[in-house]
Amino acid sequence: MAHASINNAQGNSPLGEAMTAFGGADAAKNLADKFSEHLAGGGGSSPADIKGVVNSVVGDNADRDQERAGLDILNALKQEGGV
Numbered sequence: 006m007a008h009a010s011i012n013n014a015q016g017n018s019p020l021g022e023a024m025t026a027f028g029g030a031d032a033a034k035n036l037a038d039k040f041s042e043h044l045a046g047g048g049g050s051s052p053a054d055i056k057g058v059v060n061s062v063v064g065d066n067a068d069r070d071q072e073r074a075g076l077d078i079l080n081a082l083k084q085e086g087g088v
Contacts, residue, residue, distance in 0.1 A: 007037035007082050020081045026074035033078050036062050040079050055079045 011033050014020040024033040040058045048054055059075035060067075067075075 007041065008034050010082055010085050011037065020078065023074040023077035023081065026070055027078055028071070036075055036078055037082055040082075050083060055083075 010020065011024065011030050014024060014030075024030055027033055027036065036059065039062050040055070043054065043058050044050065048058075055076060059072055059079065063071055063075055
């Protein structure tokens, strides 16, 4: 479901803009997959959980914009019920 939301996101939508800032659709799908794995493993979906998953994907070298975009992607997918 997350992949469908990502594939259908328009460039000027909040999700589309976040995907562009994060590194594109493939990077966003990878992030969504990691979050789904986190949830399947019993992890939560609190803001701290979401931030932890984003940081595990982007690493310590990510700039603030990329980290924010990752948070925006997961929050948007969470609101849509995609993850």
